[in-house]
Amino acid sequence: MPDCSATYETEVEEGQNKRVVKCKFCSSIILTPTTAAFSTFEYDLPVMKPNKDSTSPPETENISYFWAVKDMFTFFNVGFSNTVGNTKYLTCADCEAGPIGYHDITSKMSYVALPRVSHSDPV
Amino acid sequence: MAKKTYDLLFKLLLIGDSGVGKTCILFRFSDDAFTTTFISTIGIDFKIKTIELRGKKIKLQIWDTAGQERFHTITTSYYRGAMGIMLVYDITTEKSFENIVKWLRNIDEHANEDVEKMILGNKCDMDDKRTVKKERGELIAKEHGIRFMETSAKSNINIDRAFRELAEAILDKTAGREPGDSVDRVMKITLESANRISGNMSVQSVLTQNKCLPPS
Ligand SMILES: Nc1nc2c(ncn2[C@@H]2O[C@H](COP(=O)(O)OP(=O)(O)O)[C@@H](O)[C@H]2O)c(=O)[nH]1
Ligand SMILES: [Mg+2]
Ligand SMILES: [Zn+2]
Numbered sequence: 001m002p003d004c005s006a007t008y009e010t011e012v013e014e015g016q017n018k019r020v021v022k023c024k025f026c027s028s029i030i031l032t033p034t035t036a037a038f039s040t041f042e043y044d045l046p047v048m049k050p051n052k053d054s055t056s057p058p059e060t061e062n063i064s065y066f067w068a069v070k071d072m073f074t075f076f077n078v079g080f081s082n083t084v085g086n087t088k089y090l091t092c093a094d095c096e097a098g099p100i101g102y103h104d105i106t107s108k109m110s111y112v113a114l115p116r117v118s119h120s121d122p123v
Numbered sequence: 124m125a126k127k128t129y130d131l132l133f134k135l136l137l138i139g140d141s142g143v144g145k146t147c148i149l150f151r152f153s154d155d156a157f158t159t160t161f162i163s164t165i166g167i168d169f170k171i172k173t174i175e176l177r178g179k180k181i182k183l184q185i186w187d188t189a190g191q192e193r194f195h196t197i198t199t200s201y202y203r204g205a206m207g208i209m210l211v212y213d214i215t216t217e218k219s220f221e222n223i224v225k226w227l228r229n230i231d232e233h234a235n236e237d238v239e240k241m242i243l244g245n246k247c248d249m250d251d252k253r254t255v256k257k258e259r260g261e262l263i264a265k266e267h268g269i270r271f272m273e274t275s276a277k278s279n280i281n282i283d284r285a286f287r288e289l290a291e292a293i294l295d296k297t298a299g300r301e302p303g304d305s306v307d308r309v310m311k312i313t314l315e316s317a318n319r320i321s322g323n324m325s326v327q328s329v330l331t332q333n334k335c336l337p338p339s
Contacts (some may be wrong), residue, residue: 074128078170079150079162081162096162098161
């Protein structure tokens with residue numbers, strides 16, 4: 001899927017997520033509205049596809065749009081992987097799809113990759 | 124300041140012999156492609172889940188071991204700040220049931236004394252291979268005055284229910300306390316969790332320990 005900022009513009013209101021952030025695969029709620037800050041920077045996140053050789057470095061994809069979360073307990077549902085270097089990867093807490101983002105141990109910030117989640121109005 | 128999105132935060136742990144299914148209880152069994160991804164290779168350290176109980180938004184932070192139970196090296200640092208413990212055995216492995224008593228002692232030694240416990244007899248989908256009768260699980264739980272349930276991580280039986288019940292029991296305790304009490308505890312736990320995750324672990328060391336493999 002193209003990393004297209006135009007489609008994300010409508011998701012941002014006053015710098016925050018306007019709508020519910022959900023898992024693309026099982027609709028588990030990851031963030032409730034207005035709990036994360038829109039932020040743009042470049043990061044190479046391992047792909048969600050199965051990787052055959054678990055010992056070699058994983059294939060990555062460059063992501064540039066994120067929902068930044070300061071306090072990890074802001075998440076509605078989320079999984080944190082074991083630590084790799086200085087990073088924990090984020091997953092869906094209900095179907096294990098991921099990485100949907102990452103957590104930086106030094107800064108304690110978590111970043112959810114916009115292209116890896118879906119957005120919808122609360123029901 | 125960011126607005127608070129919850130009322131209470133409960134830190135929960137999974138404890139029990141190696142192989143009883145703790146990792147699978149946390150890392151949902153899935154037969155699809157997700158089981159062989161980058162994530163399943165690294166393993167899940169903990170999950171944050173939000174549930175609603177009696178009109179309160181409760182965050183559950185559920186931790187898995189990193190495989191230390193194999194070397195019987197579960198100590199105070201793993202138990203620190205825990206408010207609830209799922210004590211798991213495997214209904215097809217007698218030894219894992221016998222060791223429940225040992226784990227209870229370990230908890231007494233290392234965990235907070237008012238920690239809420241629950242015993243889970245896991246793998247109840249394998250009734251044909253059962254060696255531990257349900258009544259024995261019920262009895263030992265009764266003897267120690269704790270809750271009991273049979274579960275299956277594989278067939279997703281009673282997993283959500285078990286966590287809800289454990290959370291409810293903690294809520295009952297918390298409700299009896301001074302209002303400020305639980306808040307202090309939440310803050311303390313947040314700090315402790317932050318400390319804990321600053322500890323590093325290489326991918327290699329968790330590769331074999333923290334994987335939820337499909338049943339063989
Ligand atoms: N049939 C069945 N197998 C299970 C269940 N839970 C776990 N297992 C299997 O038991 C083995 C050990 O599971 P794991 O979660 O790694 O145990 P841990 O060492 O306690 O973390 C794996 O082969 C799992 O596939 C269950 O509910 N039913
Ligand atoms: Mg395990
Ligand atoms: Zn999902």
